[in-house]
Amino acid sequence: MATKEALGLIEKLKEKHGPLLFHQSGGCCDGSSPMCFPESDFIIGDSDVLLGKIGEVPFYMNKKQYEYWKHTQLIIDVVEGRGGMFSLEGPEGVRFLTRSKILPS
Template identity: 80%
Template sequence: MTSIDKVTATKEALQLIERLKVKHGELLFHQSGGCCDGSSPMCYPKSEFFIGDVDVLLGYIGNCPFYMTEAQYEYWKHTQLIIDVVKGRGGMFSLEGPEGLRFLTRSRVFTEEEQRNLK
């Protein structure tokens, strides 16, 4: 079996990422942990977000790194995150807001075989 990604994105999310790259340059994602923006995947210019010692790199979507905190990862480590796009207003600091769209995290639990083959 091939290795399994911890984070993936739908075709619609990848298209939005490409549009945002044209406007903002290199991007990164950080899964919000709650607070002001709920638990949304937040999209930032790569140069304007500092990754901390407690952030875990889950993988890449649209060639953009995707992070979350270690503590949050402990809850999500058995799931694959699937980043999608829906109409509406997302996190107030995330770049997709002015597009009238928001990124949304969907998830599914890995099978035992998939867990053995995680990247």
């Protein structure tokens, strides 16, 4: 799931960069934020899980991170400020942010 602001930014980035993908590694620092890359610039590995698509863009997460978040609804949002230095939204003065909400059991 993504906010209206996140979907708008995704469309803007697709126009500039072509096909995209998201990856959330689960590492520290920048790795805890969703990173947006040109689809051809990131190699998906055996330790990555496809969670679905947001704005027609695939969203992958590291398996270990998925184990922590598998009982939550993830909502991709946009906030002001700088995010990961390799993520495409950085020059826009904003960053993607993953919000989570625990799902009822």
